[in-house]
Amino acid sequence: MxxxxxxxxxxxxxxxxxxxxxxxxxxxxxxxxxxxxxxxxxxxxxxxxxxxxxxxxxxxxxxxxxxxxxxxxxxxxxxxxxxxxxxxxxxxxxxxxxxxxxxxxxxxxxxxxxxxxxxxxxxxxxxxxxxxxxxxxxxxxxxxxxxxxxxxxxxxxxxxxxxxxxxxxxxxxxxxxxxxxxxxxxxxxxxxxxxxxxxxxxxxxxxxxxxxxxxxxxxxxxxxxxxxxxxxxxxxxxxxxxxxxxxxxxxxxxxxxxxxxxxxxxxxxxxxxxxxxxxxxxxxxxxxxxxxxxxxxxxxxxxxxxxxxxxxxxxxxxxxxxxxxxxxxxxxxxxxxxxxxxxxxxxxxxxxxxxAPTRSELPAPPPALPCIRCGACADVCPASLLPQQLHFFALGREHGQLRAYNLFDCIECGACAYVCPSNLPLVQYYRAAKAEIRELEQKRHKARHSKLRFELRQERLRKSEEQKEAERQTRVEKAARARAVQAESSSVPHQETSLASRPTELSEHQKKLKIEASMAQVALKKAEKQLAVHPTAELEAQVAELRAAAEAARRALEATTPAAPSVSNDTALKKAKIELAMRRTELKKAEKANADDNELTRLREALADAERALHAAEEASNRPAPQLVRIDKRPVDEKLRTLKTELAFARADLRKLERDATIDPAVLESTRTRLAEAERRLAEYQSE
Structure with missing residues (x-):
């Protein structure tokens, strides 16, 4: 060869x-x-x-x-x-x-x-x-x-x-x-x-x-x-x-x-x-x-x-x-x-x-001394680096300079430390600097990634809000067109139809007031739902403020809208019916949620007000008022409520324990017995 x-x-x-x-x-x-x-x-x-x-x-x-x-x-x-x-x-x-x-x-x-x-x-x-x-x-x-x-x-x-x-x-x-x-x-x-x-x-x-x-x-x-x-x-x-x-x-x-x-x-x-x-x-x-x-x-x-x-x-x-x-x-x-x-x-x-060397075989290096700038380290570096400069940059944590002088080309062979007359542990400095730079790079990468995710999320939220606003405007315009069509077809005489159609031709100021009144009404309804679930003094005050704001917005809108002889009355009648249905729904939800008596009283009064408003709207529309017969529900049976509550708690406790793989079987069996007893007591009471 x-x-x-x-x-x-x-x-x-x-x-x-x-x-x-x-x-x-x-x-x-x-x-x-x-x-x-x-x-x-x-x-x-x-x-x-x-x-x-x-x-x-x-x-x-x-x-x-x-x-x-x-x-x-x-x-x-x-x-x-x-x-x-x-x-x-x-x-x-x-x-x-x-x-x-x-x-x-x-x-x-x-x-x-x-x-x-x-x-x-x-x-x-x-x-x-x-x-x-x-x-x-x-x-x-x-x-x-x-x-x-x-x-x-x-x-x-x-x-x-x-x-x-x-x-x-x-x-x-x-x-x-x-x-x-x-x-x-x-x-x-x-x-x-x-x-x-x-x-x-x-x-x-x-x-x-x-x-x-x-x-x-x-x-x-x-x-x-x-x-x-x-x-x-x-x-x-x-x-x-x-x-x-x-x-x-x-x-x-x-x-x-x-x-x-x-x-x-x-x-x-x-x-x-x-x-x-x-x-x-x-x-x-x-x-x-x-x-x-x-x-x-x-x-x-x-x-x-x-x-x-x-x-x-x-x-x-x-x-x-x-x-x-x-x-x-x-x-x-x-x-x-x-x-x-x-x-x-x-x-x-x-x-x-x-x-496994002995102390005499590989003696510990003597204490390190200051660098004398002899250049021996550069002479023996197999990667053609400048170990002396890298040493100073590592001491000063000058990461930019370390990269510029190709720190990561160092193979950590130890030749520079072997010939150093000052016994400087050069490789240890380079290893520590590399680890520090890598850690900072990882942190910067995570920060960039987090910033990008935040910006993308903000952009998604912005687009979602724009889409919701566009859909809301579309619904408002669609509803306005539907009301205009209904107003035009509700009256047979041409003269009344012409008069009825005029109020639907709203000015920009009227449109703005109408939107504000609608938004105030939505905010009021959301607050009332929250109050029904979590009755607090702060929520009651907030609901009162929103109710006053919604009423003010409604009056401002009505002040700019000319009255229509018949169609307006029909519109008021429709609104009164919708309001009555909403009040009934709110009362039912509150009763199912076991709201306190004050809240139930308030909702019942609101329902009564809605019924009276409906009667007034029916009278204004020259239509005969329907005969309303209200049948009060019988009072809640406290004992029945107590038995149902005990049964619900027993059932919830059993489900929770059944999901725990480490639970004591005796505790699980005791809970099942408690549930069976609650079911028996409720059945006996309901059969009386």
């Missing part, structure tokens, strides 16, 4: 590798844990949604949580057992905060669920391959944790012409990918074949650092006659960074704020490729991973294949941890890892290393 040209990215450092601690022995299998803790957020994006309940028995590989949104990944049971808890549990994060998780108690059988292997993967359509990868819950095993199926479709409108497989594993101490390539090179190449069938790139480049000679030989032997390009990279940190690896292999740079897909490239970690092989050919979801156990506090540093959810304390105990010698526990490498607050946290998909 001919040597291919390589490029060199800017910056970078050469820290002590210390890989010999853990790469000398084959990958080991750890004993089956008694309990597994499966956090729902083992990937970038939305948390997975649990689909199991406490007490449910599970089989190995069975789905236990489904992807919740486009950027998310499902979760599977790493072994057979029973769900013992769903809720907040320890999580591997520097904050030490708890996170949602599913806890499984192992039954020791390690019994698999039914799998769907596919030996002839080349017969599958790309969409089916992609769905198998998605359903297997695979996310980037290099440490980023981006859901693989989402990454494969990140830029569907752009053609991927180059597939890059990342086997650099540049960070000190970590050897998980090294041992994986040595021992499972055949599965790695088949996983790459599946990706090639899925995205059809023009070329495939595999990058491995030159300090992994055995892995290079194993991968070269597994390639066979394939045209994939195996590139041996010079050892330099952080050559395994996605952007740095792309530049080293192709000479191209990913634009600031962009993705590799923007320039037609896609990167996948070697561990992710092996997981794709297992998902497609064997039908196995991602339930375990290779993890490096290293550091001088361990008696037997090694690489192990461990089930996800295994407490890290059990893994370290398997490697012979001496807690007295361990200074701290780091998840990840010494450059980009973080300190774990507890040994109780579980292993997750993105954890490629557990580092």
């Amino acid at each position: 001919s040597e291919a040209k390589l490029w060199e990215f800017q910056g970078g450092i050469h820290p002590p590798e210390r890989k010999e601690l853990s790469n000398r022995t084959p990958i080991q299998r750890v004993p089956l844990p008694a309990r597994l803790i499966l956090p729902l957020g083992q990937h970038i994006g939305a948390l997975a949604e649990p689909i199991v309940t406490v007490g449910e028995r599970l089989l190995k590989g069975q789905p236990i949580a489904t992807a919740n949104g486009r950027v998310s990944a499902p979760l599977h049971a790493p072994t057979s057992g029973t769900v013992s808890f769903v809720g907040m549990q320890p999580y591997p994060h520097v904050s030490g905060l708890l996170a949602p998780a599913i806890v499984i108690d192992s039954d020791g059988l390690d019994e698999w669920t039914a799998l769907e292997p596919c030996a002839d993967y080349r017969s599958l359509e790309p969409a089916i391959l992609l769905e198998r990868i998605r359903q297997a819950g695979i996310s980037g095993l290099g440490g980023a944790g981006f859901p693989t199926a989402v990454k494969l479709t990140a830029r569907p409108q752009r053609k991927i012409h180059t597939l890059i497989v990342n086997g650099a594993e540049c960070e000190p101490y970590i050897t998980a990918d090294d041992r994986l390539m040595r021992e499972r090179a055949a599965e790695l190449i088949i996983g790459i074949d599946i990706l090639v069938q899925l995205i059809e790139p023009e070329q495939v480049l595999i990058g491995i650092e030159d300090n992994k000679s055995e892995a290079i030989d194993a991968v070269r032997a597994a390639l066979g006659e394939r045209s994939f390009g195996l590139r041996v990279l010079p050892t330099k940190y952080p050559s395994g960074g996605e952007r740095q690896l792309i530049e080293t292999l192709t000479g191209q740079q990913v634009p600031s704020g962009g993705l590799p897909a923007d320039i037609g490239m896609l990167c996948q970690n070697v561990g992710t490729c092996v997981a794709i092989h297992d998902a497609v050919l064997l039908g196995r979801p991602l339930i375990s991973r290779i993890v490096t156990l290293t550091g001088e506090a361990l008696a037997r540093p090694m690489n192990v294949e461990a089930l996800l959810g295994t407490p890290v304390g059990e893994l370290l105990a398997f490697a012979g941890l001496d807690e007295a010698r361990m200074d701290r526990l780091i998840m990840g490498g010494p450059m980009m890892g973080f300190t774990l607050p507890s040994l109780d946290v579980p292993l997750i998909k993105t954890a490629n290393c557990l580092l």
Whole structure:
């Protein structure tokens, strides 16, 4: 195989590798844990949604949580057992905060669920391959944790012409990918074949650092006659960074704020490729991973294949941890890892290393001193940033300047802090600034969204009011036309018809007074209905004011309207009939609502006034008054009312208790007895 040209990215450092601690022995299998803790957020994006309940028995590989949104990944049971808890549990994060998780108690059988292997993967359509990868819950095993199926479709409108497989594993101490390539090179190449069938790139480049000679030989032997390009990279940190690896292999740079897909490239970690092989050919979801156990506090540093959810304390105990010698526990490498607050946290998909160093091995950094502006940080930054300026902007919380100086291009590799003579924790400043900017962006987004919703609601209300007003005007005009037609047809003599039609030809002032009188009458009726339901002194005063205003509006309208000899009398008669019907309806509603005696008296007086007004209108219209015979209802029987009230309360209490799933059955039975007794007493009284 001919040597291919390589490029060199800017910056970078050469820290002590210390890989010999853990790469000398084959990958080991750890004993089956008694309990597994499966956090729902083992990937970038939305948390997975649990689909199991406490007490449910599970089989190995069975789905236990489904992807919740486009950027998310499902979760599977790493072994057979029973769900013992769903809720907040320890999580591997520097904050030490708890996170949602599913806890499984192992039954020791390690019994698999039914799998769907596919030996002839080349017969599958790309969409089916992609769905198998998605359903297997695979996310980037290099440490980023981006859901693989989402990454494969990140830029569907752009053609991927180059597939890059990342086997650099540049960070000190970590050897998980090294041992994986040595021992499972055949599965790695088949996983790459599946990706090639899925995205059809023009070329495939595999990058491995030159300090992994055995892995290079194993991968070269597994390639066979394939045209994939195996590139041996010079050892330099952080050559395994996605952007740095792309530049080293192709000479191209990913634009600031962009993705590799923007320039037609896609990167996948070697561990992710092996997981794709297992998902497609064997039908196995991602339930375990290779993890490096290293550091001088361990008696037997090694690489192990461990089930996800295994407490890290059990893994370290398997490697012979001496807690007295361990200074701290780091998840990840010494450059980009973080300190774990507890040994109780579980292993997750993105954890490629557990580092247990002694104090002399990785001494704590000395106190930070003021920046001396030496520029060493800028010399080693692989992203061509100005770490010194970013540090000052982060201290001053100058978010605009941080964005202008491309803070989010920082890969947090730690090279700047490694060479800083003032021992400044630069990466911590950048992480805090990024988190603050993201939080402010989310708040601004929510504020914009809330403002938009408010404006849309105001617009809907405005249009609704305009529509109601237009409909009201239409009804007024329609009613006016109907009255005009009725007035014209009600009188036979032509002269009387002419006289009767004149009052309907209203001036603008008369129309305005008529509308005001109508609105005052509507407001009065609404207030009277409220008073009937909730009689208060304030409502009574309001009703009195509205009644006076309605009467004044009516008189003002009548003062501008000339009297008509016959039609006007008929109109007054019709109004009197309508008023009487309304007063009767109000009285009936008040009686049904059990209004107080004062309100009922007032409504009965109003009904009597309406009847007298109707008689007067009938006399004015020269029509004989009908003989009205009023029959007073018999007084309300207080005992009957009491029995009905008791029955209603008993019935309501029973319905309320029947909706409560936690109610004591004895209380429920007592309430049913009380309802039966109320029904019996009412029936006995009514039969007397």
